[in-house]
Amino acid sequence: MVFLGLDFIWLRVATKLLYKPEIGHLLLDKPNIAISVGFYLLYVIGIIVLVVMPAHNQGSWLKALGAGALFGLVAYGTYDMTNLATLKDWSITVSLIDMAWGTTVTALAATAGYFVLKVI
Numbered sequence: 759m760v761f762l763g764l765d766f767i768w769l770r771v772a773t774k775l776l777y778k779p780e781i782g783h784l785l786l787d788k789p790n791i792a793i794s795v796g797f798y799l800l801y802v803i804g805i806i807v808l809v810v811m812p813a814h815n816q817g818s819w820l821k822a823l824g825a826g827a828l829f830g831l832v833a834y835g836t837y838d839m840t841n842l843a844t845l846k847d848w849s850i851t852v853s854l855i856d857m858a859w860g861t862t863v864t865a866l867a868a869t870a871g872y873f874v875l876k877v878i
Contacts, residue, residue, distance in 0.1 A: 761805065761867035762798055768859060780849040805829065805864060810871040819872050826868025827861050834860025 777785060809829050813822035838853035 760870040761802055761863060764863050764866065765798075768863065772855075772859075776852060776855060780852045781847065784845075784847065801833070802867075804833070805868050806871060809864075809868040810875060813868070813872050814875045819869055819876075822868045822872035823865050827865035829868070830860040830862070830864025831857060833864070 773785075805826065809825045810822060813819065813825060834857045838856050841848040842850060842853050
């Protein structure tokens with residue numbers, strides 16, 4: 759829920775201030791909700807299985823923070839660098855900001871997940 763909530767706020771702000779000005783000609787008029795749901799399910803499962811559970815097993819919220827940041831950088835970096843390598847009009851500004859966002863939001867979500875799991 760943390761990831762989804764923060765990303766929802768981010769997308770509302772960043773679409774107007776970053777994505778439309780930089781890559782608006784590439785955007786759909788409305789996002790594909792089914793594909794979006796698939797992404798969020800897959801990504802949150804990845805955070806839980808690959809980051810939160812190992813950090814919980816080690817008893818370290820710092821592990822959740824660091825591994826979450828790395829997971830976010832790798833996932834968002836894969837997407838953004840692939841777009842830079844394959845699309846004519848992809849923006850390096852969007853890539854750098856998006857990678858920073860993915861790193862940050864995933865680290866925060868993984869850390870929150872760690873503390874939720876610790877309480878349960």
